[in-house]
Amino acid sequence: MSRSRREFLGLLGLGTAALLTGCVAAVSPPPPSLPAVPAPHPGPSRELRRGPVGDGRGIALTVDDGTCADCVAGYVDFARRSGVHLTFSPNGVLDGAWRPQARALAPLIAAGQVQMINHTWSHRQLTELPDGRIREELERNDAWVARLFGITTRPYCRPPFGAHDARVDAVAGSLGYTRSVQWSGSYGDSAEVTPEILMDRARTFLQPGVIMLGHANRPTVLGLLDEVLDLVRERRLEPVTLDEMFGTSRAAGA
Numbered sequence: 608m609s610r611s612r613r614e615f616l617g618l619l620g621l622g623t624a625a626l627l628t629g630c631v632a633a634v635s636p637p638p639p640s641l642p643a644v645p646a647p648h649p650g651p652s653r654e655l656r657r658g659p660v661g662d663g664r665g666i667a668l669t670v671d672d673g674t675c676a677d678c679v680a681g682y683v684d685f686a687r688r689s690g691v692h693l694t695f696s697p698n699g700v701l702d703g704a705w706r707p708q709a710r711a712l713a714p715l716i717a718a719g720q721v722q723m724i725n726h727t728w729s730h731r732q733l734t735e736l737p738d739g740r741i742r743e744e745l746e747r748n749d750a751w752v753a754r755l756f757g758i759t760t761r762p763y764c765r766p767p768f769g770a771h772d773a774r775v776d777a778v779a780g781s782l783g784y785t786r787s788v789q790w791s792g793s794y795g796d797s798a799e800v801t802p803e804i805l806m807d808r809a810r811t812f813l814q815p816g817v818i819m820l821g822h823a824n825r826p827t828v829l830g831l832l833d834e835v836l837d838l839v840r841e842r843r844l845e846p847v848t849l850d851e852m853f854g855t856s857r858a859a860g861a
């Protein structure tokens with residue numbers, strides 16, 4: 608047997624062994640490239656409750672917290688298989704639920720399908736904290752998101768419990784959080800909710816322009832995500848990230 612043929616057969620053998628053990632499939636693509644995290648653009652903060660009024664079909668599905676690791680995993684899996692655009696508002700204190708999903712989220716984040724906004728590090732009510740602690744809550748959480756997911760949360764801050772006032776807004780604005788994100792529809796799943804009530808709220812609130820509030824805290828929603836998606840398709844709604852809804856970008860952070 609010629610040397611080259613022997614080498615070829617050897618390679619073939621290696622290839623077969625690799626296929627059998629799954630090694631070939633384990634070769635992962637290069638990590639997607641992300642824009643550099645931009646410097647903050649301080650400015651006055653304004654409140655957002657819904658998308659711009661017009662004839663668009665955009666809706667922003669936002670998912671907060673992440674106290675239930677399986678729920679975070681379920682939402683990430685849903686995003687991956689459906690292609691639906693989502694905005695997550697995670698707390699760094701719940702790192703244990705988010706970190707295992709960082710790899711699966713990387714291509715979705717790189718593609719702009721998934722966005723991360725700032726819901727603070729430890730989910731305290733910001734109106735009850737002194738300025739320095741508000742600053743710390745926002746900066747620590749953004750640094751965690753940047754480390755784990757490679758992007759900034761600016762310019763979007765969703766204050767826990769929706770609680771904000773002029774002082775909180777001023778501190779947030781000085782750090783580049785010039786958009787305070789509230790909501791115009793909610794699944795009501797920050798508390799225990801039945802599947803019937805959750806779907807009832809979905810049918811009520813999933814209308815063009817809604818900023819929909821959901822939580823990755825209780826598994827009820829996981830069994831309903833496909834039903835929610837059917838509703839979205841039936842109504843010809845277009846799920847978009849907040850960047851897409853308001854024309855901002857994580858590359859600019861504004």
Ligand SMILES: [Zn+2]
Nearest residue numbers: 671672767768
């Ligand atoms: Zn929350």
